[in-house]
Amino acid sequence: MAELSRDLDELNLKPDACTYNILIRSAKSIDCALNLFDEMLERGIEPSIVTFGTLISALCNNSKLDEAFKLKEEMPRLYNIEPNAFVYAALIKALCKSGKLEEALSLRREISGLDSAVYSTLIRALFTDERV
Incomplete structure (x- = not known):
């Protein structure tokens, strides 16, 4: 990833949020992903809902x-991005x-417009907990 970043700089290509989203998703560790996020912010690139x-x-x-x-709470406050169903499902x-x-x-109550992924996760957990 560092090599790719250098190559982009040498070619005078500026990465965008999509570029960083791909790099973050492919990071081998959470620390590496968080470092990429920090780098993204340092470069003045606005994160997207996909990033979060x-x-x-x-x-x-x-x-x-x-x-x-903590990151979920920072999204709307610092970046004006509301969590979506994917964030809540995770x-x-x-x-x-x-x-x-x-x-x-309890967290489910925060979500407007629940989707099937959230319901499936909760139903599976209720069955596992024998709370059919």
Whole structure:
């Protein structure tokens, strides 16, 4: 990734949010993904909902729920971007996986326009918890 970044600089090509979203998604570690996010911001590139969805999903997959929720809270406040169903689905799935079903059910109330991914995640967790 560092080599790609140098190549872009040498060719005088400026990466955009889409470029960084691809790099973040392909990062081998959450630390690398977060460093790319920081680099993106340093270059003055505005993150998108895809950027946040990718980062929050990666944080959740790495059991970093506190950081994921912090980023979710920062999205509207710092970047004027509201979390979408993908962000909520990642958070709810991680809460369910961590055995925090009540928190997942509570988080569901924040979402306007639930989609099937969120419902499927909650239904699966309820069945797992034998709360049919």
